[in-house]
Amino acid sequence: MTDPFQRLSLNTITTKNWTLPDALDGAARAGIPAVGLWRDRVAEAGVETAAKIVRDAGLRVSSLCRGGFLTAADDDGIARAVADNRAALEEAATLGTDALIMVVGGLPDGSRDLPGARARVADRLADLVPHALDCGVRLVLEPLHPMFAADRAVLSTLDQALDLAAPHPADAVGVVIDTFHVFWDPGLAEAVARAGREGRIASYQVCDFNLPIAADALLSRGLMGDGVIDFATITAMVDAAGYSGDVEVEIFNAEVWATPGPEVLTRLKTRFAELVAPHLTR
Amino acid sequence: MTDPFQRLSLNTITTKNWTLPDALDGAARAGIPAVGLWRDRVAEAGVETAAKIVRDAGLRVSSLCRGGFLTAADDDGIARAVADNRAALEEAATLGTDALIMVVGGLPDGSRDLPGARARVADRLADLVPHALDCGVRLVLEPLHPMFAADRAVLSTLDQALDLAAPHPADAVGVVIDTFHVFWDPGLAEAVARAGREGRIASYQVCDFNLPIAADALLSRGLMGDGVIDFATITAMVDAAGYSGDVEVEIFNAEVWATPGPEVLTRLKTRFAELVAPHLTR
Numbered sequence: 001m002t003d004p005f006q007r008l009s010l011n012t013i014t015t016k017n018w019t020l021p022d023a024l025d026g027a028a029r030a031g032i033p034a035v036g037l038w039r040d041r042v043a044e045a046g047v048e049t050a051a052k053i054v055r056d057a058g059l060r061v062s063s064l065c066r067g068g069f070l071t072a073a074d075d076d077g078i079a080r081a082v083a084d085n086r087a088a089l090e091e092a093a094t095l096g097t098d099a100l101i102m103v104v105g106g107l108p109d110g111s112r113d114l115p116g117a118r119a120r121v122a123d124r125l126a127d128l129v130p131h132a133l134d135c136g137v138r139l140v141l142e143p144l145h146p147m148f149a150a151d152r153a154v155l156s157t158l159d160q161a162l163d164l165a166a167p168h169p170a171d172a173v174g175v176v177i178d179t180f181h182v183f184w185d186p187g188l189a190e191a192v193a194r195a196g197r198e199g200r201i202a203s204y205q206v207c208d209f210n211l212p213i214a215a216d217a218l219l220s221r222g223l224m225g226d227g228v229i230d231f232a233t234i235t236a237m238v239d240a241a242g243y244s245g246d247v248e249v250e251i252f253n254a255e256v257w258a259t260p261g262p263e264v265l266t267r268l269k270t271r272f273a274e275l276v277a278p279h280l281t282r
Numbered sequence: 283m284t285d286p287f288q289r290l291s292l293n294t295i296t297t298k299n300w301t302l303p304d305a306l307d308g309a310a311r312a313g314i315p316a317v318g319l320w321r322d323r324v325a326e327a328g329v330e331t332a333a334k335i336v337r338d339a340g341l342r343v344s345s346l347c348r349g350g351f352l353t354a355a356d357d358d359g360i361a362r363a364v365a366d367n368r369a370a371l372e373e374a375a376t377l378g379t380d381a382l383i384m385v386v387g388g389l390p391d392g393s394r395d396l397p398g399a400r401a402r403v404a405d406r407l408a409d410l411v412p413h414a415l416d417c418g419v420r421l422v423l424e425p426l427h428p429m430f431a432a433d434r435a436v437l438s439t440l441d442q443a444l445d446l447a448a449p450h451p452a453d454a455v456g457v458v459i460d461t462f463h464v465f466w467d468p469g470l471a472e473a474v475a476r477a478g479r480e481g482r483i484a485s486y487q488v489c490d491f492n493l494p495i496a497a498d499a500l501l502s503r504g505l506m507g508d509g510v511i512d513f514a515t516i517t518a519m520v521d522a523a524g525y526s527g528d529v530e531v532e533i534f535n536a537e538v539w540a541t542p543g544p545e546v547l548t549r550l551k552t553r554f555a556e557l558v559a560p561h562l563t564r
Contacts, residue, residue, distance in 0.1 A: 107510060112510055112511060112512040113512060114465075114466070114468075114512070118468065145428060145429070146427065146428045146429070146466040146467070147427070147428070147429045147495060147499070149465075149466035150466070150491065150493060150510040151493055151494075151510075156466055156467070156468060157468060160468045183396075183431075184396070184428040184431035184432070184438055185428070185438070186396075186400065186438060186439060186442045209432065211432060211433055212433075212498075213429060213495070213499050215497045216494075217429070217495050217499070228389060228394055228432040228433075229394060230394040230395060230396070233397075
């Protein structure tokens with residue numbers, strides 16, 4: 001069994017106000033061995049430079065956030081989405097991660113056609129798979145909480161993500177299990193087991209669901225222990241499904257963002273030790 | 283085929299500021315033939331009096347809102363839930379409706395155990411079924427949007443409601459399809475068809491999902507046409523599944539509540555005519 005702390009990754013949105021060098025330095029000082037990166041902060045530094053400073057810091061990149069936004073119905077929108085995701089796959093490869101997290105996108109303006117948007121996601125995924133294989137990077141589908149079904153991701157459940165992945169090789173298309181987005185699902189245990197059997201679990205992201213829901217619902221993502229999620233049960237499911245990769249802490253939260261980064265990392269490690277690490281056996 | 287307007291029902295939360303007599307008078311003046319009532323407004327009038335003024339107004343009661351809140355884990359909480367729901371079944375019978383809408387309840391304070399809470403809902407349902415049959419009133423399970431899974435209803439999908447109903451006779455336990463709560467579900471078409479085959483559809487409630495989500499998420503319920511829901515497709519599903527009962531308009535929305543009742547009813551009828559009625563064939 002690996003020391004669970006060797007599987008801890010800081011998704012850098014958690015320390016949103018830090019630049020990439022700040023975040024890498026902060027993670028390294030806190031003894032966190034991996035980071036999940038965001039494309040905007042990588043672009044600020046430049047991809048090649050980012051890759052070098054990650055290596056110099058002795059860190060791993062657990063994932064790149066994010067590709068996706070595949071639901072455009074017009075030719076220009078489709079072409080832009082494909083080009084942008086091809087670039088993101090290349091950035092992920094340069095950064096040394098095999099996971100590009102995909103938020104698939106919501107309904108185009110004025111549309112109410114969820115099945116149509118889902119069909120376009122499937123089409124774009126097929127367009128992107130060959131380049132993903134060439135890059136050695138997986139397209140990692142992220143089911144988002146159903147409150148975002150219309151405006152952010154028409155992909156709402158883990159089973160739906162697995163169905164979408166099914167036509168493609170497991171090394172081209174995977175799924176991420178993000179506790180905030182899936183904890184409510186009455187079919188979660190079966191879906192996680194299925195994801196394991198099908199070799200699709202590419203990432204595990206932990207984050208609580210805080211109540212009441214924040215005015216900007218996405219900012220209801222809380223530090224583990226601050227909300228309603230049972231991390232013991234979900235972590236044990238993911239563990240039993242065979243996942244042995246990095247565990248990213250990914251928090252969007254105004255209060256966390258207003259807290260100095262080093263303090264956030266201290267709290268995060270404490271909560272990870274209490275609530276998540278005891279349930280990791282691999 | 284019935285005139286679709288003969289199937290229109292005003293759920294009286296839509297005109298929240300009206301007392302029961304106000305709402306009955308308003309519905310009758312607007313030519314709306316049915317009402318979905320709330321227990322608090324019924325209690326203000328007294329159940330027997332309420333039943334009489336409904337009859338005198340020449341209206342039907344399409345449902346009573348609401349029973350449920352079945353997730354208590356302590357003996358006192360369980361006894362209170364059973365007693366309250368038995369009373370609600372009797373009130374529904376007195377009011378002449380066979381549908382008691384059930385919002386099953388969220389996690390008890392401090393609990394994070396969704397499967398445990400769901401198991402208690404199943405247990406309480408079994409406790410209540412004999413009295414439902416005696417009263418001639420169905421316990422109508424309402425799956426709520428997953429954003430309420432922790433604090434309001436651990437029942438989140440139509441399939442989950444049908445699984446919960448399955449051990450019981452269809453005339454004791456039904457389901458309500460509320461567009462706001464289920465529109466996001468990638469399995470909706472199959473679940474609605476299943477609900478029809480299993481004889482479980484006891485109510486159809488229409489209401490839009492407005493974006494951005496309101497600060498109090500429940501108040502994101504909007505007038506049909508104001509949000510992201512495809513009423514044509516969902517109404518056609520419910521129709522194809524054989525449902526021929528009342529269609530309740532049930533809106534929780536600060537702006538709607540601030541609008542004079544008669545104006546709300548005028549708008550509601552217009553939107554119903556445009557977006558829902560054309561897809562009702564029974």
